[in-house]
Amino acid sequence: MMGQPQSGAEILLRALEEQGVEVIFGYPGGAVLPIYDALFQQNALRHILVRHEQAAVHAAEGYARSTGRVGVVLVTSGPGATNAVTGLVDALMDSVPVVCLTGQVPTHLIGNDAFQEADTTGITRPATKHNYLVKRAEDLARVIHEAFHVARSGRPGPVVVDLPKDILIGPAPYRSKPESAHRTYRPRTVPDAGAICAAVTALKRARRPIVYAGGGVINAGPEASRRLTHFVRRTGFPCTNTLMGLGSFPASDPHFLGMLGMHGTYEANLAMHGSDVMLNIGARFDDRVTGRLAAFSPGSLKIHADIDPSNINKNVAVDIPIVGDAAQVLAALIEAWEADPEPAEAIDDWWQQIETWRGKDSLRFTQRKNPDALIKPQYAVRRLYELCRESGRDVFISTEVGQHQMWAAQHFRFERPNRWMTSGGLGTMGYGLPAAMGVQVAHPDALVIDIAGEASILMNIQEMGTLAQYRLPVKVFILNNQYMGMVRQWQELLHGSRYSESYSAALPDFVKLAESFHAKGLRASCLGELDDVIREMLDTPGAVIADIAVDPAENCYPMIPSGAAHNEMILGPEQAERAASVTDEGLMLV
Amino acid sequence: MPEQRTATISLLVDNEAGVLARVIGLFAGRGYNIDSLTVAAVDDARQQSRINIVTSGTPMVIEQIKAQLDRLVPVHKVADLTQLGAHVAREMALVKVVASGEPRVESLRIADAFRARTVDTTPGSFVFELTGSIDKIDAFIALMRPLGLAEVSRTGIAALARGQNTIQQ
Ligand SMILES: Cc1ncc(C[n+]2csc(CCOP(=O)(O)OP(=O)(O)O)c2C)c(N)n1
Ligand SMILES: [Mg+2]
Numbered sequence: 001m002m003g004q005p006q007s008g009a010e011i012l013l014r015a016l017e018e019q020g021v022e023v024i025f026g027y028p029g030g031a032v033l034p035i036y037d038a039l040f041q042q043n044a045l046r047h048i049l050v051r052h053e054q055a056a057v058h059a060a061e062g063y064a065r066s067t068g069r070v071g072v073v074l075v076t077s078g079p080g081a082t083n084a085v086t087g088l089v090d091a092l093m094d095s096v097p098v099v100c101l102t103g104q105v106p107t108h109l110i111g112n113d114a115f116q117e118a119d120t121t122g123i124t125r126p127a128t129k130h131n132y133l134v135k136r137a138e139d140l141a142r143v144i145h146e147a148f149h150v151a152r153s154g155r156p157g158p159v160v161v162d163l164p165k166d167i168l169i170g171p172a173p174y175r176s177k178p179e180s181a182h183r184t185y186r187p188r189t190v191p192d193a194g195a196i197c198a199a200v201t202a203l204k205r206a207r208r209p210i211v212y213a214g215g216g217v218i219n220a221g222p223e224a225s226r227r228l229t230h231f232v233r234r235t236g237f238p239c240t241n242t243l244m245g246l247g248s249f250p251a252s253d254p255h256f257l258g259m260l261g262m263h264g265t266y267e268a269n270l271a272m273h274g275s276d277v278m279l280n281i282g283a284r285f286d287d288r289v290t291g292r293l294a295a296f297s298p299g300s301l302k303i304h305a306d307i308d309p310s311n312i313n314k315n316v317a318v319d320i321p322i323v324g325d326a327a328q329v330l331a332a333l334i335e336a337w338e339a340d341p342e343p344a345e346a347i348d349d350w351w352q353q354i355e356t357w358r359g360k361d362s363l364r365f366t367q368r369k370n371p372d373a374l375i376k377p378q379y380a381v382r383r384l385y386e387l388c389r390e391s392g393r394d395v396f397i398s399t400e401v402g403q404h405q406m407w408a409a410q411h412f413r414f415e416r417p418n419r420w421m422t423s424g425g426l427g428t429m430g431y432g433l434p435a436a437m438g439v440q441v442a443h444p445d446a447l448v449i450d451i452a453g454e455a456s457i458l459m460n461i462q463e464m465g466t467l468a469q470y471r472l473p474v475k476v477f478i479l480n481n482q483y484m485g486m487v488r489q490w491q492e493l494l495h496g497s498r499y500s501e502s503y504s505a506a507l508p509d510f511v512k513l514a515e516s517f518h519a520k521g522l523r524a525s526c527l528g529e530l531d532d533v534i535r536e537m538l539d540t541p542g543a544v545i546a547d548i549a550v551d552p553a554e555n556c557y558p559m560i561p562s563g564a565a566h567n568e569m570i571l572g573p574e575q576a577e578r579a580a581s582v583t584d585e586g587l588m589l590v
Numbered sequence: 591m592p593e594q595r596t597a598t599i600s601l602l603v604d605n606e607a608g609v610l611a612r613v614i615g616l617f618a619g620r621g622y623n624i625d626s627l628t629v630a631a632v633d634d635a636r637q638q639s640r641i642n643i644v645t646s647g648t649p650m651v652i653e654q655i656k657a658q659l660d661r662l663v664p665v666h667k668v669a670d671l672t673q674l675g676a677h678v679a680r681e682m683a684l685v686k687v688v689a690s691g692e693p694r695v696e697s698l699r700i701a702d703a704f705r706a707r708t709v710d711t712t713p714g715s716f717v718f719e720l721t722g723s724i725d726k727i728d729a730f731i732a733l734m735r736p737l738g739l740a741e742v743s744r745t746g747i748a749a750l751a752r753g754q755n756t757i758q759q
Contacts, residue, residue, distance in 0.1 A: 122611070125608070125611060125612060125615055126615055130662075133607065150663055308661065309657045310658045312657070313653055314657075
């Protein structure tokens, strides 16, 4: 590569290549034309042209979460960058490693309100883990390497690199990936031995222990999930997962209590409430999980392992904090558990108690069985799950946001990490289709399904075009209840059934919509059609939209109403009046 | 409600564009208080600046503030001087008093007692320069108020731990 000096754009691509990047999700524009020109002249990097910049970030998130690698986004200045902001905040909230390259007006015009200028670093400062504006060509390669380091290490997150056009056009020197760690950013990964010891001592004495594992376990790589599974089986403790942690522990294992939190199972929430020692690994005591803080697991000694010290003692005061990477924490816990000569307390009584809670079957629903019966959304997810399993294929599920998302979390069961992509922290409608697209790019032969709502899917429906262009066989499985169901449910329970603006009026014909995007469209209007439609969807080699008409009145249970405690759960419609007792304080909560 | 405490926090940061905005944005975005904030380059060779912040909150919030600050990529070091033990904190203030007659004389007398320097004098006004702890400056300003206090400009604090400890350790 000696001789001809390389342009900034070429240096950029070279740095991406050295970082192991294979795919970029992007959308062109004036400020990034030099990068697109350089992309045109090479073959190492694949570019997927999305239809909206928000979708580029969600696609990169899907790619990252299903592979454990950094997802890469390329957008132009101004509107390109501002369109990406929702995706960036989504990645920030869910700790997804993404590097987003944004074009910028040339350095001499910055601050002049130039055409398509936006203060991208200003706008994205609170939307990213870190961001950079490259003002000197000699900084370019170093900043790119640094951006990847920051995105993937510690608690992962999105990083923006803002690239003025003159830097991309002018010559720039190359610098290789540094061998040594970053000057200052060196998050702690190895846990403190004393804290591990204290944790094991407490866990051995526990009579009502519970393991509460979150997305941090998945972010720590598949080995962390294997260790979690080993640790739980070795100790015999019950284990629950957060929404983000699903797949970190096999759902079929008898130790698994299901998801906890607002729409978690009865047994998971009551076990959290009644436990005497809680081990939280890689979860952050989110308000969807804790319910009313003052009443959250009141009697437990709390052990909290997290790679981000700012997560510890943020919402809930913990007794034994452990800062470290989940995989390393679990390895240390396993070792210390084996080394400790103390026998563990017997927990048979605790399991007996849990089994009585489990006996409530809190995810139950009633599906009438006549062929023309209305389809219950839960049943549709169950059948989708069962038929996916029968297919024997590697299945990845993404979701949009709403009731369907919760039903998917409750009724689709995950045995392995990195198979479940959902917008947890930000709750972004429109996440699922582009995320599925990113997953499918990374896993071309896998079965990738977006479990969607009819309202959410319209938020990034344009990505059907991307599916068509790249022949990505993503399946969109719409639980069509003709309502923004989750909004309708809150209005029913908390606002006197005044369904203000939550009806999905004037919906498109999803079958024709699919066809117009060169995909297959299917529809199931009653129970008798459901299995056939799912089978046909799974057997279709290309992209599919399956529009499943489900019961518009169904609510998502169990539910902890906002401001309530875990032991104040509503199990079903027969207890719905409990929601009426929600206090004004509870009403204020989201 | 647990007791509020005041904390003096010093940061060593990379002297790069946007670093102050990151720190201030963190406080604004998460609803933390800033009672005082100063920033200046302190190490040209390493291109580092020092930021001193006086903030208040419950002990849990103060811990959270420090953890959040430590998470910022260009922040090298976060030191809670209040917690580390004895420290010195000094602020400089310029205080303008517009007065004549007895109040004018009285203001001069108080300035003398506080070891304030008179840096500007006109027949109808003084500007005093005063260095000291936040409390001392607060007290001085309170005394000047009835005497014709017209304007105040304060620097915010500079702070260091006492003894041999430095922020680098
Ligand atoms: C971008 C965005 N806007 C608004 C919301 C608030 N919201 C949460 S769920 C929901 C309704 C979703 O409706 P649908 O996709 O049909 O799913 P359902 O609840 O009916 O399954 C809305 C509007 C959101 N989460 N994201
Ligand atoms: Mg709906």
